[in-house]
Amino acid sequence: MESLYRLAGFEVYEYLSGEVVRITAQYAVLEVAGVGHRLRAPSGTIEKLREGAQARVFISHRIRDEQLVLFGFSQPEERDFFEQICQVSGVGPASAIxxxxxxxxxxxxxAVLEGRTEELEKVKGIGRKTAQRIVLDLRGALEKEDLAARVGSPATVGVPEGAPADAVRALQVLGFHIIDAQDRVRKAIAANPDQISAEDLVRLASRGR
Structure with a gap:
């Protein structure tokens, strides 16, 4: 995973491992190599942590007011879902958490797959229009993930494994929705039939964003 972030042009953490030194209702502090990292996290992750215990927390990075904010999750799947929700227009990290x-x-x-917006509207700050937008924006991606779970990795559905799949994953790191990333990579391959690297595919596919 680290190589994918390098491919996307910046360095981030996949996860942090260390001692939990503080827990609040909204965040935890994880000490790693003498540095305390404040991690905002959903309640399910907070409840699994214990002060003084060792923990591995999967990380999502967000820029807010020109500052890097770290969000922590007990499982990578939950972190990935959080990042998908954050890609929905008008839905920020606070609403996703x-x-x-x-x-x-x-x-x-x-609820997203079945279009049950009432489940989303139970959450404070999520109105009907926002709930409808979440369903509209995420349903296709989740349906594709369900299919991919049966036949292979989401990034490889519709694109060859190797450089094309790596390019799709890198575009996701850059903030592209997986379906958009796949479509862009396929078009880049079609326009450049000679074998090209993942780096070149990312450069070509990210044009015109």
Whole structure:
């Protein structure tokens, strides 16, 4: 995973491992190599942590007011779902954390797939229009992920493994929706039939954003 972030042009953490030195209702502090990292996290992750215990927390990075904010999750799948929610127009990290804190992840996924916006509207700050937008923006991606779970990695659905799949994953790191990333990579390959590297595919596919 680290190489994918390098491919996207910046360095981030996939996860942090260290001692939990503080826990609050909204965040935890994880000490790693003498440095305390404040990690905002959903309630499910907070509840699994214990002060003084060792923990591995999967990380999502967000820029807010020109500052890097770290969000922590007990499982990479929950972190990935958080990042998908954050890609929905008008839905920020705070709303995404609230959704994952107040609605079970499996219930939330089912609600999106089945168009049950009332489940999302139970969360403070999520109105009907926002709930409808979340369903509209995420349903296709989640349906494709369900299919991919049966036939292979989401990044490889519709694109060859190797450089094309790596390029799709790198575009996701840059903030592209997986379906958009796949479409852009396929078009870049079609326009450049000679074998090219993942770096070149990322450069070509990210044009015109």
């Amino acid at each position: 609230a959704l994952l804190s107040q609605v079970d992840q499996d219930v939330l996924r089912s």
